[in-house]
Amino acid sequence: MSDTPVVPPKKTNRINLDVSSYRGSKTTLCAGCGHNAISERIIDAFFDMGVDPKRVLKLSGIGCSSKSPAYFLNPSFGFNSVHGRMPSVASGAILANKDMLAIGVSGDGDTGAIGIGQFVHLMRRNMPLIYIIEDNGCYGLTKGQFSPTADLGSKAKNGVVNDLPPIDTCALAIELGASFVARSFSGDKQQLLSVLKAAISHRGTAMIDVISPCVTFNDHDGSTKSYAYVKDHEEPLGEISFVPFFQDITVEYEPGSTTAVKMHDGSQLYLRKVAEDYNPSDKITAMRILHESNRRGELATGIIYIEPDKDDFIETLNLVDEPLAFLPIERTRPPQATLDEIMEALR
Numbered sequence: 084m085s086d087t088p089v090v091p092p093k094k095t096n097r098i099n100l101d102v103s104s105y106r107g108s109k110t111t112l113c114a115g116c117g118h119n120a121i122s123e124r125i126i127d128a129f130f131d132m133g134v135d136p137k138r139v140l141k142l143s144g145i146g147c148s149s150k151s152p153a154y155f156l157n158p159s160f161g162f163n164s165v166h167g168r169m170p171s172v173a174s175g176a177i178l179a180n181k182d183m184l185a186i187g188v189s190g191d192g193d194t195g196a197i198g199i200g201q202f203v204h205l206m207r208r209n210m211p212l213i214y215i216i217e218d219n220g221c222y223g224l225t226k227g228q229f230s231p232t233a234d235l236g237s238k239a240k241n242g243v244v245n246d247l248p249p250i251d252t253c254a255l256a257i258e259l260g261a262s263f264v265a266r267s268f269s270g271d272k273q274q275l276l277s278v279l280k281a282a283i284s285h286r287g288t289a290m291i292d293v294i295s296p297c298v299t300f301n302d303h304d305g306s307t308k309s310y311a312y313v314k315d316h317e318e319p320l321g322e323i324s325f326v327p328f329f330q331d332i333t334v335e336y337e338p339g340s341t342t343a344v345k346m347h348d349g350s351q352l353y354l355r356k357v358a359e360d361y362n363p364s365d366k367i368t369a370m371r372i373l374h375e376s377n378r379r380g381e382l383a384t385g386i387i388y389i390e391p392d393k394d395d396f397i398e399t400l401n402l403v404d405e406p407l408a409f410l411p412i413e414r415t416r417p418p419q420a421t422l423d424e425i426m427e428a429l430r
């Protein structure tokens with residue numbers, strides 16, 4: 084008998100890659116930071132869905148959160164932009180090559196403060212982009228100042244009380260036209276993974292606000308973005324089951340209490356409701372759920388609003404089939420004779 088240990092074969096996905104093709108560099112964030120758990124789920128989701136990492140664009144702004152794309156999908160393309168400016172860089176990249184799958188990671192400061200103007204216009208365009216806010220209610224990178232998502236009356240580590248009301252990024256995104264809006268928690272592995280897989284299958288803006296505690300500056304009593312507070316106040320809207328298009332599984336569900344949504348790529352999303360009257364395709368219900376849970380001091384999580392068939396910005400612009408980046412100059416520029424004619428007409 085040989086003494087050579089038997090090494091089990093590595094698990095591969097539907098495009099024959101093992102999970103190492105989806106990992107990134109070693110994290111430099113604090114141990115226990117919620118952002119690290121989100122990177123892990125992104126790795127799992129892209130691996131499970133069998134997305135080719137070379138087809139992925141990773142984009143971010145500035146902040147601890149915006150450093151995260153370095154910690155997942157090493158073979159993908161990446162651009163770490165300027166504070167609050169990721170949406171415009173992402174828009175340019177997506178329009179230049181619509182065949183890429185884009186994922187943007189931002190922070191609550193990056194999105195809700197300096198980047199709020201860019202966020203607003205990104206949402207109303209329904210740009211095909213998975214937009215993740217790693218939401219810790221503070222500016223982690225610059226030592227924990229309150230951000231615009233910090234709750235009224237919540238306390239900083241030094242005891243200072245926040246005297247401004249928060250911006251609810253989910254309510255804002257729904258109001259502005261995002262076609263997939265979800266809220267999750269970095270500590271809720273299963274829910275976050277299902278939400279991310281559904282976001283990968285969606286065509287249009289998938290805005291996901293993930294509460295992601297900052298263990299260094301915002302994980303104390305008095306914070307509403309601490310692990311303890313979110314665990315106690317998370318109110319999942321229901322169970323999420325996701326069946327990717329390449330898996331032939333039939334899900335048993337009770338009609339009436341479950342909404343089945345067909346995603347853009349043919350995957351099926353099943354949302355089993357907790358609240359009887361919850362309808363994720365109705366904007367008014369979605370806004371009401373957010374306001375009601377807010378008033379109770381609770382945090383509604385899950386897929387809050389979904390409109391899978393809404394035109395994305397590529398369709399709105401009626402772009403040609405080939406990615407613009409690969410069009411030859413003869414097809415992107417009028418011929419010299421036409422330009423001469425225009426110049427002549429302006430004389």
Ligand SMILES: Cc1ncc(C[n+]2csc(CCOP(=O)(O)OP(=O)(O)O)c2C)c(N)n1
Pocket residue numbers: 145146147148149166189190191192193194197217219221222223224225230
């Ligand atoms: C133009 C500009 N203004 C201010 C800063 C300083 N700054 C860097 S990160 C940051 C906030 C980060 O907060 P958030 O987006 O919530 O990310 P987190 O670190 O909490 O993950 C600020 C104000 C900057 N880098 N650039």
Ligand code: SF4
Pocket residue numbers: 111112113115116117118147148219223224296297298299300
């Ligand atoms: S300072 Fe906060 S947000 Fe930044 S890495 Fe540390 S725990 Fe995470």
Ligand SMILES: [Mg+2]
Pocket residue numbers: 146190191192217218219220221222223230
């Ligand atoms: Mg933050």
